Amino acid sequence: MPQITPNLWFDTQGKEAAEFYCAVFPNSEIKNVTYYNEAGPRAAGTVLTVEFELDGQAYTAINGGPEFTFSEAVSLLINCADQDEIDYYWAKLSEGGEEGPCGWLKDKYGLSWQVAPGGMAELLNDPDQERATRAMKAMLGMQKIDIAALQAAADQA
CATH class of the missing domain: 3.10.180.10 (2,3-Dihydroxybiphenyl 1,2-Dioxygenase, domain 1)
Structure with missing residues (x-):
């Protein structure tokens, strides 16, 4: 069975939130960060996704914009x-x-x-x-x- 990874939608705080959660939960870490590039829709170099684990459980934070909360x-x-x-x-x-x-x-x-x-x-x-x-x-x-x-x-x- 494929792994199911909760994807958490943020406006711009995905990396900040992932760092916070990793500091709260033991055995947690940020695994990967991807960035928007010239294709947009946000400025190149802005964080797009953050893959992180909280005590072995994978999550992805996406900075998708303010449309969803x-x-x-x-x-x-x-x-x-x-x-x-x-x-x-x-x-x-x-x-x-x-x-x-x-x-x-x-x-x-x-x-x-x-x-x-x-x-x-x-x-x-x-x-x-x-x-x-x-x-x-x-x-x-x-x-x-x-x-x-x-x-x-x-x-x-």
Whole structure:
């Protein structure tokens, strides 16, 4: 099967965004940068695409112009191992951006992220419907996910 690479459309900040993401995520790097040439439509020498990897996952940033912007219809999910990871990614990615509900945020480039603990789906789909409902209600009242508060809500009798 061919590799699927998310392509993220920016106006002019593709390289800046790729450098930022590579600084936030461990084991990440910029692999290649291409530039517009005399054929245009932007000035020759302007960054066209940036190929980068975030911990082994390939992405491409394209500086395609202001015609398209990000929306919450597409987001990137970070399955965090613990609260420290949630706190780290939430702080780094929300800086200069916008915090949203239920573990969602927009970074300073407008890209939506979900910062959530691994195993959250199991908690929200718990066979004990009352436990699952308490967890869901707690999550819906949060911005950044608080694992201890989520667990406490689920376990409350």
